[in-house]
Amino acid sequence: MRQRLAAILSHVRGRTLADIGCDHGLIAVGALKQGRVDKVIATDISAGSLSKARALAAQEGAVDIDFRVGDGMSVLKDGEADVVVIAGMGGREIISIMSGARRGVEKYILSPHRNAKELREYLTSHGFKIDSDYIVKDGKHFYSVIICSEGVGGALTPRELYFGDNDRSDKVYAEYLRQERDKCLYVISKAGEEKTAKEQELLKLIEEEIALLC
Numbered sequence: 001m002r003q004r005l006a007a008i009l010s011h012v013r014g015r016t017l018a019d020i021g022c023d024h025g026l027i028a029v030g031a032l033k034q035g036r037v038d039k040v041i042a043t044d045i046s047a048g049s050l051s052k053a054r055a056l057a058a059q060e061g062a063v064d065i066d067f068r069v070g071d072g073m074s075v076l077k078d079g080e081a082d083v084v085v086i087a088g089m090g091g092r093e094i095i096s097i098m099s100g101a102r103r104g105v106e107k108y109i110l111s112p113h114r115n116a117k118e119l120r121e122y123l124t125s126h127g128f129k130i131d132s133d134y135i136v137k138d139g140k141h142f143y144s145v146i147i148c149s150e151g152v153g154g155a156l157t158p159r160e161l162y163f164g165d166n167d168r169s170d171k172v173y174a175e176y177l178r179q180e181r182d183k184c185l186y187v188i189s190k191a192g193e194e195k196t197a198k199e200q201e202l203l204k205l206i207e208e209e210i211a212l213l214c
């Protein structure tokens with residue numbers, strides 16, 4: 001299984017998982033096959049995507065899955081799921097889905113493929129605390145995996161807002177920072193110093209963080 005999906009699945013543990021935007025159904029089916037939950041509610045805004053998950057479940061003999069077509073958590077009732085996964089979409093889409101969060105969820109496992117900083121800002125200003133937040137590498141790409149729950153956490157530092165809370169001895173994190181540094185340097189070299197205040201600020205943070213790697 002791909003690294004990103006394996007990392008997400010490793011956090012799933014509970015009675016009922018709601019996999020919002022399940023698409024292929026690998027998380028939904030994997031959670032049942034690994035005995036991580038008793039039941040899954042697999043949802044997707046697209047009926048076509050959900051049919052992929054249905055086909056995988058049938059092929060794998062995963063019977064305890066309730067399939068629902070609909071937008072975000074509108075297809076869930078309060079108390080139906082204690083673990084929720086929202087993965088493989090942009091941070092802004094995840095924010096929109098989290099704004100309809102249901103009661104009774106003990107753990108959210110979120111994995112945005114862009115705009116992770118915006119998502120962190122949203123979570124910490126809307127009654128969620130981030131319990132862990134780290135980078136995984138899958139193929140050539142890096143993804144954030146953010147575990148959060150309802151509650152009040154401390155304000156995030158600029159470093160936590162941009163990068164999450166990674167182990168500074170983790171080689172994947174070091175590789176990610178170097179890639180982000182190269183991206184900033186490229187943008188600054190193309191657009192010039194006057195037009196890249198944001199990138200220069202980020203570059204400074206990245207370089208400070210690189211200097212602290214173990």
Ligand SMILES: C[S@@+](CC[C@H](N)C(=O)[O-])C[C@H]1O[C@@H](n2cnc3c(N)ncnc32)[C@H](O)[C@@H]1O
Pocket residue numbers: 020021022023024043044045046049070071072073086087088089093097
């Ligand atoms: C790229 S797939 C990700 C599949 C899987 N969660 C993963 O991480 O590999 C994104 C899926 O999210 C679904 N989606 C996008 N917005 C959604 C929403 N508001 N509610 C439910 N599903 C949504 C899309 O239809 C698509 O099937």
